Amino acid sequence: MITARGLRRSFAVRGRTVEAVRGVDFDIGAGEIAAFLGPNGAGKTTTVRMLTTLLRPTGGQAVVAGKDLLADQRGVRRRIGCVAQGHGSAPDHQVREQIELQARIYGADKATAAAQAEKLMGELELSGLDKRVAKTLSGGQRRRLDLALGLVHTPRLVFLDEPTTGLDPQSRANLWAHIADLRAQRGATVFLTTHYLDEADALADRVFIMDNGTIVASGTPEELKSQVADDRITIGVPDHQRPRASAAVIALPGVSQVAATVAGLDFRVANGDALLVPLLRELDFAGVTATSVEVRRPTLDDVFLTLTGRSLREGAATVGAGR
Numbered sequence: 001m002i003t004a005r006g007l008r009r010s011f012a013v014r015g016r017t018v019e020a021v022r023g024v025d026f027d028i029g030a031g032e033i034a035a036f037l038g039p040n041g042a043g044k045t046t047t048v049r050m051l052t053t054l055l056r057p058t059g060g061q062a063v064v065a066g067k068d069l070l071a072d073q074r075g076v077r078r079r080i081g082c083v084a085q086g087h088g089s090a091p092d093h094q095v096r097e098q099i100e101l102q103a104r105i106y107g108a109d110k111a112t113a114a115a116q117a118e119k120l121m122g123e124l125e126l127s128g129l130d131k132r133v134a135k136t137l138s139g140g141q142r143r144r145l146d147l148a149l150g151l152v153h154t155p156r157l158v159f160l161d162e163p164t165t166g167l168d169p170q171s172r173a174n175l176w177a178h179i180a181d182l183r184a185q186r187g188a189t190v191f192l193t194t195h196y197l198d199e200a201d202a203l204a205d206r207v208f209i210m211d212n213g214t215i216v217a218s219g220t221p222e223e224l225k226s227q228v229a230d231d232r233i234t235i236g237v238p239d240h241q242r243p244r245a246s247a248a249v250i251a252l253p254g255v256s257q258v259a260a261t262v263a264g265l266d267f268r269v270a271n272g273d274a275l276l277v278p279l280l281r282e283l284d285f286a287g288v289t290a291t292s293v294e295v296r297r298p299t300l301d302d303v304f305l306t307l308t309g310r311s312l313r314e315g316a317a318t319v320g321a322g323r
């Protein structure tokens with residue numbers, strides 16, 4: 001459904017060249033849900049804007065939904081749906097009116113446009129909101145309206161740029177169900193970008209981890225997590241005891257990395273269950289009061305941390321590495 005080779009884009013900013021996307025190669029098959037996961041500035045939006053013809057690549061090539069990105073922009077545009085960051089809906093116009101108008105723009109007659117609006121509003125839980133103007137909708141409702149506008153011409157390939165940013169947890173989970181339905185009910189291929197680890201983990205068949213304009217790893221969430229085989233032990237410790245706790249634990253055999261979290265420290269360990277008791281003993285010996293302790297399997301954030309030395313989680317940073 002998408003084949004990209006050497007796709008790159010740079011920007012000239014005040015006499016300086018910013019390499020937003022540095023020549024990426026990837027293939028996304030029909031019916032896949034693919035997630036581009038990365039921090040702010042990784043190049044995710046620039047990649048989406050290139051693939052949706054909104055931005056001309058500086059180099060490379062791509063075939064999108066069977067059409068050549070550079071030679072047939074119109075063909076690409078007709079076959080894709082795109083829900084960009086921010087709102088695609090007009091704030092002062094009514095819900096049903098906007099969906100019908102969008103359908104007419106894509107060539108539907110009046111009756112077909114009305115039927116499409118009815119169907120989409122039902123599918124996306126917008127029924128009953130026909131005459132509400134977009135700016136009065138909740139964040140989740142407005143995002144679902146944006147989605148309806150991107151789906152009105154029944155595209156087989158849908159791009160969603162950070163679809164749930166700014167939504168509360170319940171609205172996010174609700175939108176995830178609708179995104180999963182795009183494939184289940186419409187057979188659509190979905191390309192989404194996100195900086196939420198749980199979103200990529202929950203939704204995507206395949207995750208492409210992007211950092212600094214390149215794809216640093218790709219695979220199913222399970223494949224990626226199995227690349228970092230080690231467990232994690234997270235402990236809660238008061239701020240002033242962190243250096244002591246860190247020094248005590250990193251000295252233990254089998255502990256290879258320590259990162260700061262909001263409430264304490266996160267250790268990468270060979271076998272979490274076996275190390276738990278020695279670790280607690282060592283902390284006790286060092287006079288550290290652990291307020292909580294958790295042993296866990298690696299997450300996509302651990303994959304990101306291992307690959308880039310940085311964490312995707314807000315407020316977290318690596319403070320030392322023993323390997």
Ligand SMILES: Nc1ncnc2c1ncn2[C@@H]1O[C@H](COP(=O)(O)OP(=O)(O)OP(=O)(O)O)[C@@H](O)[C@H]1O
Binds near residue numbers: 011018021039046047
């Ligand atoms: N129009 C532009 N002019 C100059 N620089 C740009 C432009 N668009 C993007 N960039 C730069 O390119 C880099 C990648 O930006 P991009 O928006 O693609 O990242 P992103 O991964 O989508 O981040 P976010 O999650 O914040 O949307 C950043 O350094 C950004 O500042």
